[in-house]
Amino acid sequence: MTENPANGIKDMMWHFLMNKGQKENIPELKASVWRLIQMTTQKTAGQPGYAKSTHISWDTLDMELMRIVVEATALVLSGRLDELEVEK
Structure with a gap:
């Protein structure tokens, strides 16, 4: 799947799952992976x-x-992962 299915939902209740709906926390993701x-x-x-x-x-x-899953999801939704892909 290449597109976020939540982006097409008209109900604002799901805004947190739409693109740009989260802010990444890379230090917490790294700390969780190290743990x-x-x-x-x-x-x-x-x-x-x-x-x-x-x-x-x-x-x-x-x-x-679960902490890793949540932080990885936020990283994807924030758009920062897309920025890293473009830099290649």
Whole structure:
């Protein structure tokens, strides 16, 4: 799919899903990806009794993945990703 289906909706309730309806937060997207990588590579799953103080519990995995999805969606909707594609 190359076009945003929300752009054709006339109801303003869906404005937040239309192009330019979000502002990107690239630092938060990067931080979330780094946390996911840390969780993946820490080898203890952040389990109490085994984890170091810097480890992240795998109990937060669902929220970390959702955070990445939300930030990636905002990046696409903001139009910034299109700007990066044009720069190639």
